[in-house]
Amino acid sequence: MNAPTDRDLILRARRGDAEAYGDLVARHQTSVFNVCYRILHNRADAEDLAQETFIRALDRLHTFDLEREFSPWIRRVAANLCLNHLDAHKPSAALDEERDEDNTQGPGEQVEVKERSEQIRSALASLPSHYRVVVELRHYQELSYDEIASELDIPLSDVKSHLFRARKLLAEKLHAPD
Amino acid sequence: MHLTDHISDVQLNEYLDNEIANRAEIEAHLDSCDECAARLFAFQTLFADLDSLPEVTLSTDLAARFRPRPSLPAQLPRWLTLTASLQAAAALVALIVAIPFFSIMLPQVELPSFTTWLFEIQSLWTSWLNTLSTFQLPITQFPNLATYPVELSTLFIALAIVSIFWLFGNGLLLRNRHS
Numbered sequence: 001m002n003a004p005t006d007r008d009l010i011l012r013a014r015r016g017d018a019e020a021y022g023d024l025v026a027r028h029q030t031s032v033f034n035v036c037y038r039i040l041h042n043r044a045d046a047e048d049l050a051q052e053t054f055i056r057a058l059d060r061l062h063t064f065d066l067e068r069e070f071s072p073w074i075r076r077v078a079a080n081l082c083l084n085h086l087d088a089h090k091p092s093a094a095l096d097e098e099r100d101e102d103n104t105q106g107p108g109e110q111v112e113v114k115e116r117s118e119q120i121r122s123a124l125a126s127l128p129s130h131y132r133v134v135v136e137l138r139h140y141q142e143l144s145y146d147e148i149a150s151e152l153d154i155p156l157s158d159v160k161s162h163l164f165r166a167r168k169l170l171a172e173k174l175h176a177p178d
Numbered sequence: 179m180h181l182t183d184h185i186s187d188v189q190l191n192e193y194l195d196n197e198i199a200n201r202a203e204i205e206a207h208l209d210s211c212d213e214c215a216a217r218l219f220a221f222q223t224l225f226a227d228l229d230s231l232p233e234v235t236l237s238t239d240l241a242a243r244f245r246p247r248p249s250l251p252a253q254l255p256r257w258l259t260l261t262a263s264l265q266a267a268a269a270l271v272a273l274i275v276a277i278p279f280f281s282i283m284l285p286q287v288e289l290p291s292f293t294t295w296l297f298e299i300q301s302l303w304t305s306w307l308n309t310l311s312t313f314q315l316p317i318t319q320f321p322n323l324a325t326y327p328v329e330l331s332t333l334f335i336a337l338a339i340v341s342i343f344w345l346f347g348n349g350l351l352l353r354n355r356h357s
Contacts, residue, residue, distance in 0.1 A: 022245035
């Protein structure tokens with residue numbers, strides 16, 4: 001039997017089927033968590049915000065346009081929540097030292113990949129919150145400039161400048177000569 | 179844009195993001211300008227770095243919170259409940275009808291009355307208290323270990339009371355766990 005589509009699960013969840021919403025969460029929880037983790041760079045906060053994202057989404061599920069894809073929508077909700085969280089909280093929480101796993105390579109290469117990933121995450125975490133979210137929406141959610149402007153309710157010129165400055169800063173941190 | 183002018187970083191960003199109109203013009207310049215091509219390559223490397231970030235796995239299952247709790251043990255079907263009630267009612271009627279027959283057939287059995295039974299419990303309780311008040315540990319009388327300072331029947335009653343409390347307490351715990 002074919003697995004139910006997101007649309008089927010949303011329709012069932014709208015009728016109060018908690019099991020269906022649980023299935024929808026299980027399907028998208030990793031990608032939503034990764035959005036939060038890329039922006040917050042703190043596992044505990046990222047899990048809390050991912051949970052919060054699904055709670056908000058459940059509240060707004062009746063307004064969700066079924067003609068659109070659920071995944072981009074829920075990830076944008078997550079990015080917005082993270083931005084609000086960063087604006088509301090000073091970045092005092094200790095950032096995670098977690099290293100990324102890649103089991104497809106040998107031990108030496110794995111260490112290299114982990115270190116590089118950690119450098120990238122640290123560089124992202126060092127950006128101002130608005131830059132971080134613009135990078136997330138452009139690079140990982142592949143939104144156009146217009147879509148980012150609309151999502152964050154900022155002028156198009158701000159999107160361009162945020163993105164450009166964010167990339168400049170990232171390049172300085174990641175490609176600086178040792 | 180003249181081919182002799184260098185492409186700005188903003189334009190390079192827009193070019194990589196497919197957000198610029200004059201792509202052909204930019205590409206023509208990049209073909210002929212090593213400096214702009216090098217800056218484009220630097221941005222492309224950054225993009226590749228960002229794309230290379232692997233996904234991190236969750237340590238908890240967020241979906242569990244949204245799923246319904248495990249349901250209580252399924253209730254018996256209504257017809258079975260009714261049958262059980264009917265059986266109980268029939269057994270009660272049969273007992274009432276049978277009592278006179280039993281009283282005729284078993285005249286020799288004499289059950290103690292309720293007051294006798296209560297009196298017996300009270301005397302047992304009194305003797306239990308008396309025993310407790312005079313109880314002392316034997317010092318060197320090891321040979322007398324076989325003689326019990328407390329009557330066995332009293333111990334059984336105490337054990338029964340403790341068991342009743344134990345069953346009642348566990349019943350409450352189980353009920354609270356399911357609710």
